[in-house]
Amino acid sequence: MILDANDLPEGAPQEADLCIVGAGAAGIAMALELLDSGLRLLLLESGGFGAEADSQALYAGAVADPALHSPLDTYRERRYGGSTTLWGGRSMPFDPIDFEARDYIAHSGWPIAFEDLAPYYPRANRIAEAGAYAYRAGQAFTRPLPPMIEGFASADLGTDTLERFSCPTDFGRRYRHKLEAAANCRLLLHANVTRIALAADGGAVDHLDVATLAGRRFQVRAGHVVLAAGGLENARLLLASRDVQAAGVGNGHDLVGRYYMCHMAGTIGALRFTRPVWHGYDIADDGTYCRRRIALSPEAQRRLRAGNVIARLHHPRIIDPAHRNGVLSMLYLARMFIPYEYAKRLDGEVRLGLIPQARHLWNVLADMPGTAAFLWHLLRDRRLAERKFPSIIIRSKANLYSLDVHGEQEPNPDSRLTLERETDALGMPRLKADWRYSRQDIASIATMLEVLARDVAACGVGRFTYDPDSVEHEMTRYGAYGGHHIGTTRMAASPRQGVVDAHCAVHGLPNLHVAGSSVFPTSGQANPTLTAVALGLRLADRLKSLAAPSPVSVGLPYTDRSMN
Amino acid sequence: MIQSVLVLGASGFIGRRVVQALAAADGCIPLAAGRRLATRTEDGIEALHLDGGDEPALAAALTRVQAVVDCTAAPPETMRRISAALFRAANAAGRPLVVQLSSMAVYGNAVGRVAETAALSDEQGPYAAAKLAGERLAADYGRAVILRPGCVYGPGGLQWSLRLARLLRARRLGDLGAEGDGIANLVHVDDVARAVVAAVRQGRAEGQAFNLAMAGAPTWNEYLMAFAQALAAVPVRRLSARRLRLETKLLAPPLKILEMAAARAGAVAWAPPLVPPSLARLFRQEIRLDSGKSERLLGQTWMPLDEGLAETAAWCRAQRA
Numbered sequence: 027m028i029l030d031a032n033d034l035p036e037g038a039p040q041e042a043d044l045c046i047v048g049a050g051a052a053g054i055a056m057a058l059e060l061l062d063s064g065l066r067l068l069l070l071e072s073g074g075f076g077a078e079a080d081s082q083a084l085y086a087g088a089v090a091d092p093a094l095h096s097p098l099d100t101y102r103e104r105r106y107g108g109s110t111t112l113w114g115g116r117s118m119p120f121d122p123i124d125f126e127a128r129d130y131i132a133h134s135g136w137p138i139a140f141e142d143l144a145p146y147y148p149r150a151n152r153i154a155e156a157g158a159y160a161y162r163a164g165q166a167f168t169r170p171l172p173p174m175i176e177g178f179a180s181a182d183l184g185t186d187t188l189e190r191f192s193c194p195t196d197f198g199r200r201y202r203h204k205l206e207a208a209a210n211c212r213l214l215l216h217a218n219v220t221r222i223a224l225a226a227d228g229g230a231v232d233h234l235d236v237a238t239l240a241g242r243r244f245q246v247r248a249g250h251v252v253l254a255a256g257g258l259e260n261a262r263l264l265l266a267s268r269d270v271q272a273a274g275v276g277n278g279h280d281l282v283g284r285y286y287m288c289h290m291a292g293t294i295g296a297l298r299f300t301r302p303v304w305h306g307y308d309i310a311d312d313g314t315y316c317r318r319r320i321a322l323s324p325e326a327q328r329r330l331r332a333g334n335v336i337a338r339l340h341h342p343r344i345i346d347p348a349h350r351n352g353v354l355s356m357l358y359l360a361r362m363f364i365p366y367e368y369a370k371r372l373d374g375e376v377r378l379g380l381i382p383q384a385r386h387l388w389n390v391l392a393d394m395p396g397t398a399a400f401l402w403h404l405l406r407d408r409r410l411a412e413r414k415f416p417s418i419i420i421r422s423k424a425n426l427y428s429l430d431v432h433g434e435q436e437p438n439p440d441s442r443l444t445l446e447r448e449t450d451a452l453g454m455p456r457l458k459a460d461w462r463y464s465r466q467d468i469a470s471i472a473t474m475l476e477v478l479a480r481d482v483a484a485c486g487v488g489r490f491t492y493d494p495d496s497v498e499h500e501m502t503r504y505g506a507y508g509g510h511h512i513g514t515t516r517m518a519a520s521p522r523q524g525v526v527d528a529h530c531a532v533h534g535l536p537n538l539h540v541a542g543s544s545v546f547p548t549s550g551q552a553n554p555t556l557t558a559v560a561l562g563l564r565l566a567d568r569l570k571s572l573a574a575p576s577p578v579s580v581g582l583p584y585t586d587r588s589m590n
Numbered sequence: 591m592i593q594s595v596l597v598l599g600a601s602g603f604i605g606r607r608v609v610q611a612l613a614a615a616d617g618c619i620p621l622a623a624g625r626r627l628a629t630r631t632e633d634g635i636e637a638l639h640l641d642g643g644d645e646p647a648l649a650a651a652l653t654r655v656q657a658v659v660d661c662t663a664a665p666p667e668t669m670r671r672i673s674a675a676l677f678r679a680a681n682a683a684g685r686p687l688v689v690q691l692s693s694m695a696v697y698g699n700a701v702g703r704v705a706e707t708a709a710l711s712d713e714q715g716p717y718a719a720a721k722l723a724g725e726r727l728a729a730d731y732g733r734a735v736i737l738r739p740g741c742v743y744g745p746g747g748l749q750w751s752l753r754l755a756r757l758l759r760a761r762r763l764g765d766l767g768a769e770g771d772g773i774a775n776l777v778h779v780d781d782v783a784r785a786v787v788a789a790v791r792q793g794r795a796e797g798q799a800f801n802l803a804m805a806g807a808p809t810w811n812e813y814l815m816a817f818a819q820a821l822a823a824v825p826v827r828r829l830s831a832r833r834l835r836l837e838t839k840l841l842a843p844p845l846k847i848l849e850m851a852a853a854r855a856g857a858v859a860w861a862p863p864l865v866p867p868s869l870a871r872l873f874r875q876e877i878r879l880d881s882g883k884s885e886r887l888l889g890q891t892w893m894p895l896d897e898g899l900a901e902t903a904a905w906c907r908a909q910r911a
Contacts, residue, residue, distance in 0.1 A: 039655075155767070193828065200768055207701065207876070311766055311824035312815060412767065413828035 028206050029219035031238045032076075038244060040214070042068035044573045045234065045248035047219050047263070050108020051555050052541040052562035053254035054197040055153050056206060059566035062366075065573055067211040068248060068323065070256075071235065072218045073105030075198075080239050081105060084218065084450045085259075085422040090460035094505040098457055101367050101509035102256055106215060107198025109256065109509065110555075112367060115194025115416060117156035118552035119147050119560070121334060123324040124434075130331035131466065133437035136520040136547050137528040143560055146567075150560040155195040155413075157314030162570055166310050174318045174339075175488075176301040180481040182326035183474075187336075191315040191416040192555075216240070220452050221265040222251070222275050222538070231538045237452050250573040254541040254562065257511025257554075261443050261544060262457050264515065264525070264532075276515070276525050276532040283443035285457065285513040287435040287549040288506035290467050293340055293371075294475070297482070298306025305339035305427065315416050321551070322474045330477070333434035333470035334551040337478070340430035341420040344368050344372050347385035352393025353400045353420055354388035371504050429490070431474070431501065435549045436466045445513055458557045461506045468498045510554050515544040530565045541565055593618055594655040596686075596792055598642055598662050598676070599856035600624045600631065603746045604691065604782055605661035609635055611783035618790060621655060630766040642672035645679050652683035657790045659689040666720035673724040677731045687796065688734040689789045691782075693721045694775055694801070694879055698873075700763060706738070706799045706882040715868065725799070731774040735796060739782050740775025740803035740879050744898060745905035747779060755906035756863045761866070762837060769834050770811035772875040775803035778893040788888035795887060804892040810873045816895065822902035837865040872877045 034040070046053045049071035057069050073081040082105070087098035102109045117459035120140065127135025148159040160166035163186045174185040205213050214236075221235040223245075234246040253260045261283040265274040274282055286288050307315045318475065321336045342349040361369045378386075390397055407415035435441075440461035445455040472494060478488040518524025521533035526545050532538040541562040550557075595612050599605040600622030612620035613635055622631045623640040631637045640647055642662050652658060659682065662672050673690075680688055689742040695718035697704050698711030707794065712719035728734035743750040757763040784800055789795045818826045845864035852861035 155765075203768055203874075204771065309825045311819055311826065313824075313826045313828050411828070412830040412833075413765075 027208070027211070028202070028213045028215065031214045031236065031244075032240045032242050032589040034214070034242065035245060036190075036244075037241065039233070040244060040246045041161045042066045042070055042212075042246070042248040044068070044250045044252065044569055045070065045246050046252045046254050046541075048072075048108065048253070048255035048259070049106050049198060049213060050256060050542075051110050051154075051197055052558045053108070053252070054201055054205075054583050055150070055559045056199055056254065056346040056541060056562045057213075058567040059149075059563050060570065061204065061208045061211060063210070063570050064474075065210060065570070068217060069205070069211060069213040070217040070246070071106050071167040071213060071215050071236075073103075073125060074215050075106050075113075077103070077105055080451065082248065083217070084452065084454070086450070087457035087459065088446055090458065091505075092359075094502065095459050095461045096370065096505065096508050098258065098459060102258070102511075105198075106213075106555050107196045110195065110197040113192075113194050113509070113555060115156070115192035116231060116415075116553045117151065117154050117192050119159075119161060119554040120552050120557050121324065122552045123195075124334060124548055124550035124552075125329060128328070131333055131434075131548065133439075133523075134548050137517055137524070143557070143564060146560040146563040147556070149563055151190070153197070153559060154192045155200070156190045156192045156556065157312040157316075160310075161190065162186050163188055163308075163316075163318060166190075166316055167308065169310070171308055172302070172304045174320075175299065175303050175307065177487045178301075178482065178485050180485070182289055182323055182330070182477045183481060184321050184323055187321050188316045188318055189574055190310075192318075193413045194416075216330045218452055219246075219263060220257075220454055221269075222263060224270040224275060224535070226266070226270070228270045228534075230351060230535060239451060242357055247585050248538065250537045250569060252541050252565065252569070253515075257514055257544040258443060258457055260540055260542060261514035262445070262454070265445050266455050275538070276535060278534070279522050281516065281525050283514050284439045284441070284459060285516050285547070286441045286443055288461065288508070288510045289435060289549060289551070290433040290463060290471060290501045291431060291507040292501040292503055293343065293428045293430050294497065294500040295429050295490055297429055297488060297490045299425045299427075299488035300485045303339065303425060303427070306421070307416065313413055315413070315534075317416075319573065320478065322477070326477065330473050332473040333436060333466065334560075335431065335433040335470050335474040336551045338430045339473065341418065341422070342426065342428055343534065345378065347382050347389055350389055350392075351420060352390045352397040353418070355389035355455070356397055356400075357418065358386050359360065359383075359390065365506055368507065372555070399446075403434070425488070427573070429475070429478070429492070431471055432507070432551055433471045433474070433501070434551050436464045437513055437516070438462055438464050439549055463502065463506075468501060471501055472497045484490050510543065510549070512546045512549045513556055515540045516547045517545045518547060529568055530561065539565055539569070591617065593657055593790060594621055595619065596621045596623055596651055596655040596658040598623050598640070598658065598660045599671070600637065600661065601626045602661055603662070603748065604742060604743075604779055606631075606746065607744070607779045607783040608659055608661055608786045611780070611787050612790070615787045615791070618787065618852055619829075621651065623651060643668070643675055645675045648675055649679040649683045652679055655686055657687040657689065659691070659786050659790070660683055661691055661722075666716040669720040670723050673720075673812075674728050677727045680731065685733055687790065688728060688731060689786055690724055690728045690734055690736045692725050692736050692738045692799070693718070694738055694740045694803070694877070696722050696725060697877060699875065699878045703878045703880050704801070706801055706883055733796060735743055736799035737782070737789065738799060738801050738879075739777045740779070740801075740807070742779050742782055743776055744779035744902055745789050747902070750776070751902050752906055752909060753822075753863045754814070754817060755821055755903070757865065758814065758821055758823045758826075761823070761827045763814055763816060764818065764829050766811055766829055766834060767831070769829075769831050769870065770809060770814065770873050772810050772873050773807050773878045774810045775807050775877065775879040776813065776814040776895065776898075777802045778898040781890065781892055784903055785884060785888055785890055788890065792888060798887065800884040800888060800890075801879040801881045802884055802890070803881050804895065805881065805885070807878065808895065813895075817899055817903065820896075820899040821906060834865070834870055836868040838870045842866050
């Protein structure tokens with residue numbers, strides 16, 4: 027059932043076998059997995075069903091360098107459904123190499139292997155509505171696909187791995203009926219956790235302090251607690267709860283908030299092909315949009331000592347009217363109607379003069395039929411479609427593309443979140459993000475670009491030209507890739523190296539667990555949502571037995587228990 | 591002991607398979623009865639022309655058998671009439687065992703795991719009410735076995751096979767999102783036929799009711815997705831709740847009229863299929879039939895879904911020609 031925390035009786039503590047903090051991708055996926063478990067679940071959500079400015083304002087914080095990191099209340103949504111109300115839907119598993127300790131990536135290596143997580147990915151795909159768990163073209167398609175780049179073959183770069191896309195599914199809206207109908211689960215809206223209160227000996231969570239913006243305060247007492255509030259907020263909650271452990275909960279080794287990673291991303295160079303190229307989407311039998319990309323193979327990564335990097339063929343830079351493409355110019359001119367999170371990488375926040383603006387307008391007018399066809403496609407396949415065409419694909423008449431790169435970041439203890447003195451409306455200290463990248467981050471991408479230029483030329487399929495000296499500039503032009511908040515409560519076998527153990531329990535606190543991308547020790551090349559969901563499902567599986575209620579209460583729904 | 595078994599509605603989707611299963615079973619001899627039959631079925635099995643409502647003819651047929659299975663598919667009022675006639679005739683003709691094919695519809699709008707002991711309801715309308723009335727007559731009669739199948743699919747099936755196939759091919763059904771999270775309590779027609787044989791042969795089944803739905807039944811989304819792929823009706827389209835409402839509210843009423851007109855003209859196959867509101871409701875209903883009892887007492891096993899779907903899709907494709 028779904029309730030509003032403001033409607034609860036004043037002061038009465040809420041009890042549960044398991045309390046999940048945050049109804050976003052990880053929290054909702056976990057709740058779904060536990061609906062038939064017999065556990066009494068309590069799901070706490072700060073926001074309501076829609077966007078609410080005062081809830082969202084609790085996310086505001088500081089950034090060390092605004093050029094490198096977007097404001098903390100962007101790219102994340104403090105509301106029921108979390109940031110799945112905003113996401114683009116790219117649903118990628120991590121690669122096996124991402125879990126390995128690699129001597130060329132400092133602090134790399136997970137305490138679990140890909141095989142430990144693999145069983146949970148297919149269900150994560152189902153919940154995210156990203157279709158079959160099949161990420162190679164040959165697996166996902168029974169029909170032969172045209173080659174991504176005809177005639178291209180490389181020992182180091184593959185073009186047969188796929189990206190798959192969710193609808194993009196808003197987990198809150200999609201699964202609301204299940205949470206409403208569930209007898210063993212209560213979802214409380216407008217319930218903000220303000221403190222993780224430990225037992226006096228610091229060996230377990232005693233309760234959570236919860237507050238609403240309307241002034242209601244109460245405690246939650248649960249056998250087990252899962253933080254699933256997002257990659258930034260999980261760390262904030264731990265750091266801000268300082269009364270028993272002075273440095274913050276689980277922060278005895280000063281690791282909470284450190285190793286903060288996003289992804290390196292940017293668009294670079296000019297790829298001109300002499301052979302046919304297919305850089306758009308293919309629709310799988312199950313209806314999901316899939317797209318191939320160029321990926322640096324694991325063997326090449328090891329040999330060349332590079333992190334995990336992938337690239338997609340991309341349209342030319344929108345802002346420069348020299349592309350003479352009506353659709354791109356229209357997007358430039360319409361940028362104020364595009365949400366900040368998506369517009370940021372469109373216009374680069376560069377102001378154009380009147381003449382280039384006029385040239386954009388001319389592009390639109392000169393390419394009227396193309397622009398009109400594109401608008402129709404946008405209306406039919408994106409605006410009105412439940413499964414949305416994921417991104418803008420422009421077929422280049424000149425067979426000319428730029429390269430859109432997405433790369434792994436090396437874990438770096440100096441890239442970190444800290445608490446500010448300033449507090450939010452509930453008295454919680456605000457966050458400050460000091461995001462950093464390393465030489466290795468840029469070097470990995472530079473290596474990939476070199477290999478691509480070499481192999482495109484060697485195969486005689488075209489030419490890739492770029493300025494090697496501009497790699498760092500282009501990969502940091504828009505700063506950290508928005509919305510991917512990784513590593514701030516990293517997983518490690520030892521409490522000296524990580525905040526949570528291999529099972530996502532906070533070291534030394536067996537009843538406190540963390541779900542979401544904050545537990546990833548490394549960032550891989552993949553967008554984090556699918557792996558956050560898969561790890562959440564793995565944790566839910568463990569909690570089924572761990573948090574099993576006493577025999578008396580097995581299977582009793584809340585309604586029965588409260589009858590006295 | 592050899593048992594003769596009268597099968598009513600023997601030329602229908604389920605009845606035909608029941609006759610075949612009885613003929614193949616040791617110790618059973620089927621006697622096929624139906625309005626469209628004469629002296630033999632297509633498979634050469636003894637048959638008789640019989641209208642279920644013709645009580646004297648029914649009573650005469652019942653004197654020749656030890657058991658009777660009612661597989662009649664008819665509008666609710668006809669079903670009621672035939673049930674009433676059947677139990678009166680059975681009482682007058684030596685009280686043979688009656689196997690009554692009921693439906694999961696008698697559980698109404700229940701959700702969750704539902705066993706045979708669950709409360710019964712006629713809230714889903716005249717069809718459910720007629721099935722429930724039949725069950726009450728069976729209970730009064732005493733010597734009866736009640737089978738409550740979920741959605742019976744398989745070659746020859748119109749409701750859960752051909753209709754859905756046509757809608758999937760037209761992309762009017764597909765991935766329904768939250769609208770398709772209900773459980774498709776599927777049971778293959780051959781599994782139903784084997785349950786009937788077991789019900790006739792196992793003395794301990796008498797006086798009992800049995801749910802019939804495959805173990806681990808998929809959600810409707812999963813079923814529609816798998817069926818579409820078996821039909822090669824791909825890529826499967828994601829349909830919004832809005833689109834489904836358009837089907838049930840706007841399209842269904844005129845299509846229903848068209849269907850009734852086509853039925854009157856004897857050309858049912860020509861009418862385009864429709865998605866009535868009751869079907870959309872079922873797609874959402876998270877009811878899971880617990881068929882453990884039929885597994886334990888009748889030794890019931892289930893046809894794997896991929897096998898059943900491959901065979902069903904092949905039949906559906908042949909209907910197009």
